[in-house]
Amino acid sequence: MIVEAYSALLLAFLSTESRSIRNxxxxxxxKxxxxxxxxVLDRFVAFHTTLNMIPPETHKAVMEVIESCKLP
Incomplete structure (x- = not known):
């Protein structure tokens, strides 16, 4: 699950670099x-929040990236 979470996080952040990378x-x-x-990213955030291991600025950045993944 750790590999899954960090892979998803990497892909999500990379997808914000440009439209061609996103595509x-x-x-x-x-699909x-x-x-x-x-x-996967929601579970990542929940896990790190539960352990109080995610600083507010990191939490904000990850939440923004999660929202961007919801867009077409």
């Missing part, structure tokens, strides 16, 4: 949809 990542995901990363 390239989407091409390899099921060509970044939203498939959202549940």
């Amino acid at each position: 390239a990542i989407r091409d390899y995901l099921p 060509r949809d970044l939203a498939i990363l959202v549940p």
